[in-house]
Amino acid sequence: MAQYKTPGVYIVEQDAFPNTVVEVATAIPAFIGYTEKAQDGSVPKKYVPTYIESLDDYVTYFGGPYKPQFKLSQGADKSYKADLNAVTRFFMYYAVKLYFVNGGGPAYIISVGNYADAVANGKNANHFTPDPDPANPDQVAPFDALKKVLDVTLLVAPDTVLLGGADDCYGFWQQALAHCGYMQSRMALIDMFGGDQRRTHAPATDVISGDSGFREKIGTAFLNYGTAYYPWVEFDVVDKSKITYSNLDADSLGMLKTALANEIATLVPQPSLMQQQKMQALYSSLALKVTDDKGNDLTDDNGVPKADDAGNTLANATKAADQIARLHNQVVSVSPLYKRLTTKMAEQVNVLPPSAAMAGVYARVDATEGVWEAPANTSINLAVKPVVDISAEDQQDLNMPLDGRAVNAIRNIPTRGLVVWGARTLDGNSGDWRYINVRRTMIMLEQSIKNAVMAYVFAPNVSTTWVAVESMISNFLFNLWRSGALAGAKAQDAYSVSVGLGSTMTGQDVLDGYMRVTILVAISHPAEFIELTFQQQMQTS
DSSP states (O other): OOOOOSOSOOOOOOOOSOOOOOOOOOOOEEEEEEESOOEETTEEOBTOOEEESSHHHHHHHHOOOOOOOEEEEEOTTSOEEEEEOGGGOOOHHHHHHHHHHTTOOOEEEEEEEEHHHHHHHOOOHHHHSOOOOTTOTTOOOHHHHHTTOTTOOEEEOGGGGGSSSHHHHHHHHHHHHHHHHHHSSOEEEEEOTTTTSOOOOOTTTOTTTSTTSHHHHSOSSSGGGEEEEESOEEESOSOGGGOOGGGBOHHHHHHHHHHHHHHHHHHSSSOOHHHHHHHHHHHHTOOSSOBOTTSOBSBOTTSOBOOOTTSOOHHHHHHHHHHHHHHHHHHHHHOHHHHHHHHHHHHHHTEEOSHHHHHHHHHHHHHHTOTTSOSOSOOOTTEEEESSOOOHHHHHHHHSOTTOOOOEEEEEETTTEEEEEOOBOSOTTOTTTOBHHHHHHHHHHHHHHHHHHGGGTTSOOSHHHHHHHHHHHHHHHHHHHHHTSBOOSSHHHHEEEEESBTTTBOHHHHHHTOOOEEEEEOBOOOOOOOOOOOOOOOOOO
């Protein structure tokens, strides 16, 4: 207390209200994957967790999507099909877009490399978990970097399913689960390697329970900090009009021109010479190299935009895109073959693993209902259909396997449409941590209370401090109980807080500087199985 020595009036302000527990954010993901670039002006951003709040922020630092390439082939029945070249497939940009479309807010991005290097040298597991680089001692591996970013609560890495095999993919996710277990503040949303394939239930080939499947490769540690979804989903996230002849390689484009020329006779039974010449001229103008009306090259022979006199490529890229779009629309309007091929190409690039969209769903459910609500029985924005149809019988093994490694199904249910139809963690045999919302609610409680109690470190370890801590935590839990996060007809049935000498501490604890707080909570569990019992009763009147 201050000692006054000069006569006068002194003001003393006293706090009227105690400290409170502030609920931490619950749905801030960290996305890990390949990007077009990783640059903030002249500052490199590779392996640096970068905070964003919108897709525009992402584009500013990390660029846009990679242009996928297709190869055309002709089957024995003379029909044509276009197959996506896996080397040119990347999910990161569209994953972030799906996250925001589904209700996501702030996020962190960690670029593990750019598209050009990944296409030239291949996608490598070491990109995601790099070894120390003597030439670049400041480089920090993603999980080490994320240890310093305390507000991340979800991990998403959609490009891991594009690695060389299940071992590489799930090797990363084992490290991710270990990281989540170490931090105790985040969960991993795991994408299924080969999740676009139908299950065979054969030991050698099944993507979930096979010898190289998910359950065999994901390990046994920290499973309550992870969740997985099956199958992949066809979305409407890639603009179909952007998938054109320019997405074919040079050989395939030549094959396409031949096919279109042969199609002319089927479109017009007896085309006039003028009709043939017009259509041939249109088809001949399809080329990877784009020129303007004056014959100036806008791109090189492979369709890569050239720099203008000022050294910029954006203007030429825009002009080339307009030219390609105009030709594409003209050919679509006259050629059923071309329209069918480009439609199928667009469908292929719109097939993505669902974890990023689910991160957005988590954020949406948290914001509208609360983290204690299960992120299930809800739709996914921009989702068209799951690439594999799952029946109720199919889901039995997914939801309740003997080993407990549950996989949440995304299903098309009659009259309901596409819905997320599962809310389990990978620790399905645990009564404590079976459900996603229970695990995430406990993370929220633990981190919120931990942050609040930090204010009492080095406070006197006496009864007044204990009462203040108990009151602060109890008020926080009471408000959560009123919101429906905790189960119980009365508050005392939903939670209890104990702290003090003789209840949670001994005299030796006090001497050693320990203040021990015991908190019991009854987290609300989802009604996963609802049984309706009907019975006819005797007529009474």
